[in-house]
Amino acid sequence: MSKFTKKKGSELPPVNTASLPDIVFMLLFFFMTVTVMKDSSLMVENVLPNASEVKKLEKKDRVLYVYVGTPTRDYQKVFGTEPRIQLNDKFAQVSEVGDFILAERAKKPQELQNVLTTALKVDKNANMGLIADIKQELRKVNALKINYTTYEGDAFRNVQ
Amino acid sequence: MSRRGGPPEVNAGSMADIAFLLLIFFLVTTTIETDAGLDRMLPPIDPPDEEQVVIKQKNIFTVNINKNGQLLVEEELTNLKDLRKKAITFLDNGGDGTCNYCKGRKDAASSDNPTKAIISLKNDRETKYATYITVQNELVGAYNELRNREAQRLYGRNFTQMESEYLNPETPSNIRDGLKDKVQKVQELFPQKLSEAETSSSK
Numbered sequence A: 001m002s003k004f005t006k007k008k009g010s011e012l013p014p015v016n017t018a019s020l021p022d023i024v025f026m027l028l029f030f031f032m033t034v035t036v037m038k039d040s041s042l043m044v045e046n047v048l049p050n051a052s053e054v055k056k057l058e059k060k061d062r063v064l065y066v067y068v069g070t071p072t073r074d075y076q077k078v079f080g081t082e083p084r085i086q087l088n089d090k091f092a093q094v095s096e097v098g099d100f101i102l103a104e105r106a107k108k109p110q111e112l113q114n115v116l117t118t119a120l121k122v123d124k125n126a127n128m129g130l131i132a133d134i135k136q137e138l139r140k141v142n143a144l145k146i147n148y149t150t151y152e153g154d155a156f157r158n159v160q
Numbered sequence B: 001m002s003r004r005g006g007p008p009e010v011n012a013g014s015m016a017d018i019a020f021l022l023l024i025f026f027l028v029t030t031t032i033e034t035d036a037g038l039d040r041m042l043p044p045i046d047p048p049d050e051e052q053v054v055i056k057q058k059n060i061f062t063v064n065i066n067k068n069g070q071l072l073v074e075e076e077l078t079n080l081k082d083l084r085k086k087a088i089t090f091l092d093n094g095g096d097g098t099c100n101y102c103k104g105r106k107d108a109a110s111s112d113n114p115t116k117a118i119i120s121l122k123n124d125r126e127t128k129y130a131t132y133i134t135v136q137n138e139l140v141g142a143y144n145e146l147r148n149r150e151a152q153r154l155y156g157r158n159f160t161q162m163e164s165e166y167l168n169p170e171t172p173s174n175i176r177d178g179l180k181d182k183v184q185k186v187q188e189l190f191p192q193k194l195s196e197a198e199t200s201s202s203k
Helices: A019-034 A072-081 A096-107 A128-140 A157-160 B015-029 B078-093 B129-155 B161-166 B175-187
Strands: A061-069 A084-087 A089-094 A117-122 A145-152 B036-041 B061-066 B070-071 B077-078 B118-123 B194-196
Touching: A019 B015, A061 A096, A061 A128, A072 A084, A089 A096, A096 A128, A128 B077, A128 B129, A157 B015, A157 B070, A157 B078, A157 B129, B036 B129, B061 B078, B061 B129, B077 B078, B078 B118, B078 B129, B118 B129, B129 B161, B129 B175, B161 B175
Parallel strands: A061 A117, A117 A145, B061 B118, B118 B194
Antiparallel strands: A061 A084, A084 A089, A145 B036, B061 B070, B070 B077
């Protein structure tokens, strides 16, 4: 008879947490796959200007980055306060831009080599002279597709 | 005394903790955001052999930026805020009457046809990059506004929206193929002809 008079536990049974590691692992793998490690640390000031008519830069593997700006405080003693070009992890002269593009292009798979975009991440306080020189270098190596990377926002805030 | 029931189970209670630790690390280092900006094509360095086309002065809309960030549009000192409107008036003019979708003033002294109209942008070596981007943004905005108008008339939706959907790699390819023709059609109505001269150095 004791089968039917089950002793009733006074407290709730504990929640089963056996599947918690599985859930966490699932999340872990998600973030592991979408993570893009920062490949270069910025050595220049890089406050981009605002623009409203922007297009998204899809597909990161097809983009080469060129940074321009005044060196950050740690580097100002060595490199001065004039805007400089940063390619990957080092400062560069204008004449090195072409070689850099060619070298980076050669690293990409064959089918992507013709569809590369050069993203110019230029500080808003840089002068156009340097940009014009870079553009001239890019034309020399036939890297004609460029993107002036900006923040999305009201363009008139740039000039205030 | 022999052990019963095989080797003891490994305690897996801390596995969740370790996984959490890794999870937090990847959460912190992840950057999902994508960059955005103004797309431009540079002119090839040696243009393919073609005879020099004479462009009428009235089909060129000159924009000059000096080193102080002031604008000279068609030989007139102009405020940055008026640039977009002026560019639209110029592009949409349709001076020779061959443009049947233009809504401009048909001023004979301004551009003949949107397909012939060229915007020429010139800047000084000391021009601030921020000013340059603002001007670029306004000119692209002028084109986009006109293209939006035509896309609304023809297809009932905005050009910029159609274009971003077309360029988005996640859009299914059958939708993309349908959009391709429409996007190209609108682009042909108002082709983006933005020429940039070499920068001049100020004295």
